[in-house]
Amino acid sequence: MLRIEHLTKVYPNGTVALKDVSFQVEDGEFLAVIGLSGSGKSTLLRCINRLIEPTSGKIIWNNTDLTALSAAEMRKVRRQIGMVFQQFNLVKRSSVLTNVLSGRLGYVRPSQSLFNYFSPEDRQRALDNLDRMGLRDKAHTRADSLSGGQQQRVGIARALMQDPKLVLADEPVASLDPVLAHTILKHLEWMNRELGITVLCSLHFLDLVHRYATHAIALKDGRLVFQGLPQEIDDAQFKAIYGQEAERVSIV
Amino acid sequence: MKSSSTLSALFSLLVPGAGQFYLGKRGRGALIFLAALVQGYLIYWALDNFKIGQVTVANLQTSWLWLLFVLFWGWNVYDAYRHAQGRRSISWPGLLVIALVVYFIAWQTTDVRLDRLVTRFGNALKIGDDIIHPDLVTQNESGAWVPSENFYYIFGNIVPKPAPAWLVSLGLVKEGVEVPTFEAGKIIETIALGLISTIFSVIFAIPFSFLAARNIMSRVPDGTVIYYVTRTFLNVMRAVDTLIWGLIVVLWVGPGPFAGVLALTIHSIAALAKLFSEEIEHIDSGPIEAITATGANLFQTIRYAVVPQIVPPFLGYTLLRWDINMRSATIVGFVAGGGIGFFIVETIRKSGYTQYAAALWAVAIVIIIVDYVSAKWRERVLVGTTRVTTEPPRPFYKSLRAWFYIVVGMAVFVYFWQLCEIDLKQLLNPAPTLAPFVANFVSLNLSPEVVSTVVREMIVTIFQALLATTLGALVAIPFSFLAARNLTGRSCLSSWVYYLTRSLFNLLRSIEALMYVAIFFYWVSFGNFAGMLALAITTFGLVGKLFSEAIENIDSGPLEAITATGATRLQTIVYGVLPQIIPPFVSYSIYQWDINVRMATIVGFAGGGGIGSLLYNEYFPFSSYRSAGTAVAAIVIVVAVMDFASAKIREKMV
The missing domain is CATH 1.10.3720.10 (MetI-like)
Known part of the structure; x- marks a missing residue:
């Protein structure tokens, strides 16, 4: 179980990105995080694995307060938290296989990994995960020669290598063609349903939230303005989250 | 309204640029003020050091260039007046006056003597003849052509030499036996x-x-x-x-x-x-x-x-x-x-x-x-x-080719190491000349004579670079069109023209300006002029290549659109090509001026004048290290400022 208590983040330039946010995620949920650009979604996800240090508040995951951990302890926890990014964040010049294997870095001996050595089992798992993503034959090509949708699947394979209990997906489909969005989200749904991984995913389109999420929260200007089931977001809620001028748009 | 325009004109009359500044055009005002300052100093400096533009008016030695300065001042007042009335002003008269003053002084200080190019043309022919007959081959007694001694000296020769230690210790040859050894050229x-x-x-x-x-x-x-x-x-x-x-x-x-x-x-x-x-x-x-x-x-x-x-x-x-x-x-x-x-x-x-x-x-x-x-x-x-x-890539240690490259690379490295006579111990054991040099070098000589000499030579160096850039770039423009693939077309003749021009650029820019100085001092004798011409030749090669690439990179879309309106070929060039190539041309020229200032600091090492000759012929040979420190400090300041300014200007242009 993941519990966020009174989380606040103030950037050094004075911007308040998160203001006293509290909510709770049960194991096995697919939680959608919605809100306008700049509402604090990315900051929230990055505070959970402390890529961004929260200013105050607590993040309690399986009875451990992540905000109180030392850097070394946090690295151990990060191994179990996969992350998927809007811009994929692959190392473009490295091969697809190396990118996937890098998900294993928290587990292997640091000295060996510096020479690009990974155990045969890890290599096999990487290939299996690529196979699952339909990219087995791309293992030895350079990451930047892949299309956007393919790169994001490599990103998911990298997260899978971590044996994650939790996956943080930061706008995983925002840089992709709408048609490809479903492919990516289906992979996340599969991880959630079949592997029992808790997923926190920020999304733009309400359709996608209705289709994939089991729960939803909404942020506006760094504040939590909604918490509940996706179906509960009615027109009034929608206007509250996105502003009075907002219109609903749908995605095929 | 009326009073404001008179007021700003009055401001500019008192201090150039002040009116523009007052009107809120701060950048323009500052530039005009700076331009006036630099112009005034240059005119004074040129008269004082070289008697440039000297005229005698009622027992008073002065420079006729001050007339141009007055013109600039007048333009500046007019400019302020026009701007205050909210009307457009014209910039070109101001720019023209600046250009006239700068180029006139540059021309004089660089000692440009076009007559020498003609009167001493015989020397040019002689050296041209030598260049196309390099000393590489010679006829032996039987009349056959063989490589000359000079050839061996440049490229290397195989001569018998006592065997090196490693061959002896491997037991391949006996000590003292002579083996054929390659003596590097x-x-x-x-x-x-x-x-x-x-x-x-x-x-x-x-x-x-x-x-x-x-x-x-x-x-x-x-x-x-x-x-x-x-x-x-x-x-x-x-x-x-x-x-x-x-x-x-x-x-x-x-x-x-x-x-x-x-x-x-x-x-x-x-x-x-x-x-x-x-x-x-x-x-x-x-x-x-x-x-x-x-x-x-x-x-x-x-x-x-x-x-x-x-x-x-x-x-x-x-x-x-x-x-x-x-x-x-x-x-x-x-x-x-x-x-x-x-x-x-x-x-x-x-x-x-x-x-x-x-x-x-x-x-x-x-x-x-x-x-x-x-x-x-x-x-x-x-x-x-x-x-x-x-297929997964083969690890490099399993490929024979990789090992071959590694072994060859190591051998070359070791050989080159010896050839360069690398002796790292020597770094810790410097020559006795170093300590007094450093001590003197950092305590700059700031006496008025040295400072004025250094400043004079520095300005000459900047002017040398300016003239060389202008000359090289102007000549390069027509040639660069011949070396642009998209304009030359595909016919047989134009392909030849393309390759010839490109090769000319490559050949000329492959040789450092310093080496060209020797040709020009033979032609026009030692000094700033020879150095300037040498710089102009490399500039021609470097800029010509950049210009032709800029022409090749133009966007064909606008050309198509303008041709489609029914424009003639000349109109297409004026409205479609020129707007696209002028910014990169100017940008490359400024960049080249920046490079040329650096190069101009050393052309003096071969007799090309400028601050380099001060260092090489006066300060270092007579161990005037404190003055040398001043000269090098001047170079550092000027080069750093040029580097910064040229980067900023080019940034703005793109």
């Missing part, structure tokens, strides 16, 4: 200098580049201080040309190839570290975030997210630097000894112009090859292999 030594100094400079540039990268240092406590200190240090090191470093290192380790390597390395470390640090600053932070999120530690993050991003650009810049170092290695011998530069100085001293010509051709061939190879490899490294394959 001067051009081989030059290649060694270029390669070894590049390797050294990469090794030292990498740590410096991290200290000079803002994004890295901002995460380290006190990093910003280290960042600024490193940046400043690198900028100073970079502003001092390789050959000036050559003068200095000779006092440290004595003349020879090792001094050459040191001089090349010092300048190259600074230049590479700057490029490397900019590359580190442009790194994509996404992968770093992703790898950190997997729970990797700092070293793993660097290994998997940072190193793959920086290795290709680092390699690319190293190859570029290798190309530049090879060029510098051909001239470093002028002052430091070692390489073909030293040989060239000797041939010039003995007026052995056919030997000089042979060296020139050898340099041209080597540099053209290096230029080509470096560009090809750079392209390969930066684009990389986008092979699509299902």
